[in-house]
Amino acid sequence: MSQLPQSRQATLEQAIWRTLAYVDLFDYPLTAVEIHRYLDGVVATLHDVRQVLTSRSVLAAQVSCLHGFYCLAGREEVVALRQMRQQTSQKLWAEARRYGNIIAQLPFVHMVAVTGSLAMSNVIDKADIDYFIVTENGRLWLTRALIVGVVRWAARRGILLCPNYFVSESALGLADQTIYTAREIAQMVPLSGLPTYQRLRxxxxWVLNFLPNADGPPQVLAAESQPKRWLQAVTELPLRTPLGTWLEQWEQARKIAKLTLEQTVSEESCFTAVMCKGHFQAHQKRTLRAYQNRITKPFNPKGNSEV
Known part of the structure; x- marks a missing residue:
């Protein structure tokens, strides 16, 4: 096996360490394939990533490998945690697909994707199912109101749905260009509307500036071409009228006013005619701050960096 040039080796070592430092914030180790996909800011082949991971390099003092999972040295307990959460996630995936398919049949829904911790199969008991939803232009808020009905129905069965990110087809380009948002996009799993997902990507x-090896979905659960269901087409007809337009404008004005008042702490939410981003907990801000605190500390070839 030919050795990588020293400068290339060092670049990959630091990128791998940054990648593992990010997911460690979520107690989540990675396989070599996952490290390659989510490698922080460096174009690489899977072969090169594997070579660095298995070489006698300065990275060896920083990273541990257990049962095929890589994590920061001293954090080996996250491997068992991932395995346990993966079992919990399998049960929730069935519900995510069930309700995702129901949502996909509602009027004006063009794409449904799972995001958040479930997208990585890293959930705890009684976790929410996060959805990213793309709607037809001019019907976002009306569509959201219909989906809220599904959310309430699921809650009666003890299933917590959280469709917290809606965009219309005209707003697929996201302005929030951070490693956090890049990871959310690269990790999302489309359940329906694969052509719309491809337009979103x-x-x-810009996501590839952060994660250059993460092109395409991590897994495909949506069909390549999904013809519009007859039920969706029929239910859209009465809403493609002046009455439907009036309902959209009424619901939009009502909910934007209400949700804006509820946004007391987080600056991450956004409520407009083409977007409803209900991120009230400032999770992105906390994650980015913690990540920056880690990667600004020196890469220590003699042992695990303090994190």
Whole structure:
């Protein structure tokens, strides 16, 4: 096996360490394939990543490998944690697909994708199912109101749905260009509307600046082409009228006013005619701050960096 040039080796070592430092914030180790996909800011082949991971390099003092999972040295307990959460996630995936398919049949829904911790199969008991939803232009708030009905129905069965990110087809390009948002996009798993998902990725090519090896979905659960269901087409007809337009404008004005008042702490939410981003807990801000605190500390070849 030919050795990588020293400068290339050092670049990959630091990128791998940054990648593992990020996921460690979520108690989540990675396989070599996952490290390659989510490698922080460096184009690489899986072969090169594997070579660095298995070489006698300065990275060996920083990273542990257990049962095929890589984590920061001293954090080996996250491997068992991931395995336990993966079992919990399998049960929730069935519900995510069930309700995702129901949502996909509602009027004006063009794409449904799972995001958040479930997208990585890293959930705890009684976790929410986060959805990213793309709607037809001019019907976002009306569509959201219909989906809220599904959310309430699921809650009666003890299933917590959280469709917390809606965008219309005209707003697929996201302005929030951070490693956090890049990871959310790269990790999302489309359940329906694969062509719309592909347009979403195309209009957010900036994601590849952060994660250059993470092109396309991590897994495909949506069909390549999904013809519009007859029920969706029929239920859209009465809403493609002046009455439907009036309902959209009424619901939009009502909910934007209400949700804006509820946004007391987080600056991450956004409520407009083409977007409803209900991120009230400032999770992104906390994650980015913690990540920056880690990667600004020196890469220590003699042992695990303090994190």
């Amino acid at each position: 195309q209009q957010n090519q």
